[in-house]
Amino acid sequence: MAQVKICGLTDQGTVFAAVEAGARFLGFNFFPRSPRFVKADQVAAISRDVPPGVARVGLFVDPDDAMLQTVLSVAPLDVIQLHGSEPPERVVEIKKTTGLPVMKAVGVAAAEDLQALWDYGLVADMLLIDAKAPAGSVLPGGNGLRFDWRLLAGVKPTKPWMLAGGLTPDSVCEAVRLTGAKMVDVASGVESAPGVKDADLIGAFVKAANSHE
Numbered sequence: 001m002a003q004v005k006i007c008g009l010t011d012q013g014t015v016f017a018a019v020e021a022g023a024r025f026l027g028f029n030f031f032p033r034s035p036r037f038v039k040a041d042q043v044a045a046i047s048r049d050v051p052p053g054v055a056r057v058g059l060f061v062d063p064d065d066a067m068l069q070t071v072l073s074v075a076p077l078d079v080i081q082l083h084g085s086e087p088p089e090r091v092v093e094i095k096k097t098t099g100l101p102v103m104k105a106v107g108v109a110a111a112e113d114l115q116a117l118w119d120y121g122l123v124a125d126m127l128l129i130d131a132k133a134p135a136g137s138v139l140p141g142g143n144g145l146r147f148d149w150r151l152l153a154g155v156k157p158t159k160p161w162m163l164a165g166g167l168t169p170d171s172v173c174e175a176v177r178l179t180g181a182k183m184v185d186v187a188s189g190v191e192s193a194p195g196v197k198d199a200d201l202i203g204a205f206v207k208a209a210n211s212h213e
């Protein structure tokens with residue numbers, strides 16, 4: 001059984017669908033170039049009735065302090081997800097300036113990429129292990145790409161971590177089995193078109209993530 005984060009929610013209906021399905025993390029994407037981008041005031045409106053125990057995660061890509069302050073002055077967030085090339089010192093700064101826990105994304109394509117898990121494990125509160133975006137991609141994540149999950153065999157990060165990258169209702173159970181992930185994150189795998197979440201797929205994803213012992 002793995003806890004689920006549904007990332008890239010933009011409307012009340014799918015926030016409700018994710019909560020109803022049992023998602024424990026709701027992701028709101030503040031990267032302007034993403035098809036899942038959502039404005040802070042919209043997040044404030046659609047996340048108002050989120051029950052206790054469900055964390056609202058703000059996804060940022062190399063944000064400056066002004067951007068973080070602007071968003072946080074409007075949108076109620078519980079966790080900051082950093083999905084850019086923020087170095088460890090910047091993770092420390094953002095934790096300090098926002099006062100929120102930070103989940104740092106680490107892109108993995110090969111065994112050598114795993115070193116970053118130890119580096120960021122020293123400073124971040126949580127880690128997000130995602131497929132590394134191909135060079136030249138517009139999006140550093142959310143591309144529906146997976147990595148070779150066998151790379152994580154025997155790897156025990158020092159901080160709580162989520163598995164991400166190309167997960168779908170059909171693949172998430174196998175991903176959890178192979179990696180031992182206790183938390184999983186999905187964006188494109190529960191959409192009917194880029195940026196358009198599908199309540200049935202969200203339900204199927206959470207059910208599949210929970211079906212592994």
Ligand SMILES: O=C(O)c1ccccc1N[C@@H]1O[C@H](COP(=O)(O)O)[C@@H](O)[C@H]1O
Pocket residue numbers: 007008027029031034035036059061083128130139140141142143144145164165166167185186187188189
């Ligand atoms: O979803 C996006 O548009 C996005 C944009 C920029 C950075 C990260 C993004 N999404 C994150 O990427 C992973 C995997 O997504 P997918 O399931 O493969 O589509 C996930 O952690 C999202 O939070």
